[in-house]
Amino acid sequence: MKLSADLKAFEDRIGYHFARPELLVRALTHGSVSSPTRADNQRLEFLGDRVLGLVMAEALLKHDTSASEGQLAPRFNALVRKEACAEVAREIDLGAVLKLGRSEMLSGGRRKQALLGDAMEAVIAAVYRDAGFDVARDMVLRLWGRRITTVEADARDAKTVLQEWAQARGLQPPKYSQVRRSGPDHAPEFTIEAQLSTGEAARATAGSKRQAEQSAAKALLEKVGGAD
Structure with a gap:
């Protein structure tokens, strides 16, 4: 599969180029435009949520070796919740390459927090499936950046x-x-x-x-x- 110019530009923005580009296409395909021959990103979203969780758990433990579970848990939640994923998605302009049905496009789907957060998790899973955990972790740490080290010590909602x-x-x-x-x-x-x-x-x-x-x-x- 050959990626379009906008998807190649998106690869540049996330700092990873797919060996199996079909994984990226699937990660960016919302259910509103899926079909029997065109899978949506829900299963990848499920997997990506778990990959993201492991990356953040490891990163927080490494960053603060003396923090208790009670201190780590709210920081973890702040970094993996849908709002954080959507924020990262906006920074890399993920919405511009989302594949949406007409109704979702007309209702502003490219800006919706839930859709952006879900797609961000799906992209993480796509990288994991394409290149393994280490590469996926590197991408996540790069995209989340200073959020990990500056997350509030008490990041309760x-x-x-x-x-x-x-x-x-x-x-x-x-x-x-x-x-x-x-x-x-x-x-x-x-x-x-x-x-x-x-x-x-x-x-x-x-x-x-x-x-x-x-x-x-x-x-x-x-x-x-x-x-x-």
Whole structure:
């Protein structure tokens, strides 16, 4: 198989050229454009998630030889979660080479966090299948770069931090409520409000309830000075 110019450019961006280019094509094929003769990237995504996890676990242990499991776990989660994968995918412009069905393209699929994160994991698996773990690890470490050494020592998610901040002050756990849902069914937008029992509140909008809640919690932490 001969790759198109845009896929060759993508190989340059990830720093790896495939011996079996069909693996790269599959990694970039979303289910919306798959067919009986054209497999999507779901199985590669499943594998890539595990490869990424092992790479990050090893890297964190090497970086901080004295950290406890309790310290390592939140750092690990911060590095492997879908948001982190999507962030790396944006940096290498993965969205530009995603193979999507018409409906996904029209709904902004090339910018969707879930699609980008899934495809990033699939690309990792494709490299692993093509060249083995060592090469896949080298690519991941290169693409994740300083994230590994600068990940916050306490990388808990914003909702957890906000809840612990409230409890430490004798407050009730924060409440989250959906203020608005907009957009078409295939590309919804959720506006969530996070509120403390003191009445302090903050809102955020995102393409999923989970992300909107996280963003609202972060905004509320910054508002009350609990993000320091």
